[in-house]
Amino acid sequence: MSRKFDLETLITAVSEGARYRGLHPGLVRRVSAQELAKGRGFKDTVKAVRSKLHQVGGAYQEDGLDFPRWSLEMDELAHDRQDEALRSFCRRVMASHVSTRERLPLLDAFFPTVLEGIGPLHSVCDLACGLNPLAAAWMPLAPDARYTACDIYTGLVDFLNAFFAHIDLTGEASLCDLVDGPPAAPVQAAFVLKTLPCLEQLDRDISLKLLQSLNAEHVIVSFPAQSLGGHGKGMRENYSARFEALIAGQNWQVRRFEFSTEVVYRLSR
Incomplete structure (x- = not known):
């Protein structure tokens, strides 16, 4: 049976990924709302949101960006x-x-x-x-x-x-x-x-x-x-x-x- 979830649950799940924690919260919310409206299951929706955020900016952000250092x-x-x-x-x-x-x-x-x-x-x-x-x-x-x-x-x-x-x-x-x-x-x-x-x-x-x-x-x-x-x-x-x-x-x-x-x-x- 598919899992029921709301927008806040989706945003929390997306933001648990290390690449997505420091993203503009409004952008994460916008993309999450768009993907939530498509009615897919929870895991597929989290994946779709992260994929879209990757296309928007994540593809250029590589690992190892050590700003504090x-x-x-x-x-x-x-x-x-x-x-x-x-x-x-x-x-x-x-x-x-x-x-x-x-x-x-x-x-x-x-x-x-x-x-x-x-x-x-x-x-x-x-x-x-x-x-x-x-x-x-x-x-x-x-x-x-x-x-x-x-x-x-x-x-x-x-x-x-x-x-x-x-x-x-x-x-x-x-x-x-x-x-x-x-x-x-x-x-x-x-x-x-x-x-x-x-x-x-x-x-x-x-x-x-x-x-x-x-x-x-x-x-x-x-x-x-x-x-x-x-x-x-x-x-x-x-x-x-x-x-x-x-x-x-x-x-x-x-x-x-x-x-x-x-x-x-x-x-x-």
């Missing part, structure tokens, strides 16, 4: 973001997250290229940021720059706030569920890096709504050019075709940039 290590380093030891630390930490690890070979050229002609940046909003804020030293930021970042993992958000304080960068990281909308504050540039395919696991129609709702002069959007396993599979062409059809007719000036592991669009109002 990294914070202690960072405390021993210089505060100057151009210091070689600090930059080496940032590279090593970014290598622990799939999305930023893929960008490391491109790091010296990536931000100067996609931000050419619009820097120095006085305000940035980094959506579903992962460890990308650790690349601040490679970005053309103004001395008075404010860096706002958001993600769905509590431990990551806490670490990023410690990082901002350490390098004396005015910034704030917070938990956010982008299905509810992005931060409202106006910014010079918003980063939406390899994020839209993940968000579409929650809402198939979210991409254009999110881009239109951003209060940003420039929006940097990117897509992976290969799978997590390193295979191309026509991803570059498929993502490009879909995105270009999506933004056709919108009032943006569009520039496209090609990198070995990433396709980038800059949308300017």
